[in-house]
Amino acid sequence: MDVSTSSASPTSGLPPCVLALDVGGTGMKGAVLDRAMRPIASLRRPTPRGEGPTAVVDAVAETLLALERLAAERGLPVAHAGVVVPGIVDEDRRRAVWSANIGWRDLPLAAVLESRTGLPVALGHDVRAGGAAECALGAARGARNVLFVAVGTGIAAALVVDGRPVRSGGLAGELGHVEVRGGTACACGGHGCLETLASAHAVASAYTARTGRPAAGAADVAARVREGDPVARAVWGEATDGLAEALAMATTLVAPELVVLGGGLAEADRLLLDPVRDRLAARLTFQRTPALVRAGLGDRAGCLGAGLTAWQAVDHHTHTLFTGAPTP
Numbered sequence: 001m002d003v004s005t006s007s008a009s010p011t012s013g014l015p016p017c018v019l020a021l022d023v024g025g026t027g028m029k030g031a032v033l034d035r036a037m038r039p040i041a042s043l044r045r046p047t048p049r050g051e052g053p054t055a056v057v058d059a060v061a062e063t064l065l066a067l068e069r070l071a072a073e074r075g076l077p078v079a080h081a082g083v084v085v086p087g088i089v090d091e092d093r094r095r096a097v098w099s100a101n102i103g104w105r106d107l108p109l110a111a112v113l114e115s116r117t118g119l120p121v122a123l124g125h126d127v128r129a130g131g132a133a134e135c136a137l138g139a140a141r142g143a144r145n146v147l148f149v150a151v152g153t154g155i156a157a158a159l160v161v162d163g164r165p166v167r168s169g170g171l172a173g174e175l176g177h178v179e180v181r182g183g184t185a186c187a188c189g190g191h192g193c194l195e196t197l198a199s200a201h202a203v204a205s206a207y208t209a210r211t212g213r214p215a216a217g218a219a220d221v222a223a224r225v226r227e228g229d230p231v232a233r234a235v236w237g238e239a240t241d242g243l244a245e246a247l248a249m250a251t252t253l254v255a256p257e258l259v260v261l262g263g264g265l266a267e268a269d270r271l272l273l274d275p276v277r278d279r280l281a282a283r284l285t286f287q288r289t290p291a292l293v294r295a296g297l298g299d300r301a302g303c304l305g306a307g308l309t310a311w312q313a314v315d316h317h318t319h320t321l322f323t324g325a326p327t328p
């Protein structure tokens, strides 16, 4: 995507833009997006999660105001802001219900940010928003039954069935917490969760535990798999087996045509996709075998999803204004 640095006067009558912000466990990615979802400006800032949830809320509000200034410098009126966060997010109630990573509990985040910034704010879930972006702009364009799986520090999924996102009060899509063989005790309180075997964090930790040698991350383990390191190969094999087992379960239940793998582990590309595809196909009998592809938007999916969330809120308000009825 091109990044325009053109400016215009505040009275230029330019079309409105939206502010998009993806709040991650370590960093925030923000952008000013036009109606065609092109980034006009962007910024990245660290997430101060070590300082607690209040500091994170402060940083999110400040970053939205910084994005608003970037829009103002270009003379662009802001139609809406979209903010996506990890954990359990109830989009309809506009609340960040829970995040182990950031530490907030049942926080009316959209309303808090609106009062702090004066901007209209729509709240979304990082992975569901990323999945929506992959459907609109990325690897899942044109597909109506999609499972988007983000395999990063944790594992979560976005599910689109018959063209509609499945949210269920923000609780749907927790693929990281289905039980698979080889899984261990999980931070969620369960045992055997996929996340304990196949997240980027789990892969790096398992390698370090078995060898005593630190792994800088899942990418480091992937590099050792390519070099033929037998421990790395064993750890990688268990992770891909676990992913295939969970995907087989999801395929049996909701029959996606397309599975899109994103997040840090998908950076390994074919080293991840090929064995997961083979092991998934081997597990299926009568089911439709989904196509398995790598995400197309990389780490921009969440931010673009935040932008889509904002534009949807604009369209919803416009529809309500002219017909008096909410959009279906």
Ligand SMILES: [Zn+2]
Binding pocket: 176, 177, 186, 187, 188, 189, 190, 191, 193, 195
């Ligand atoms: Zn769990």
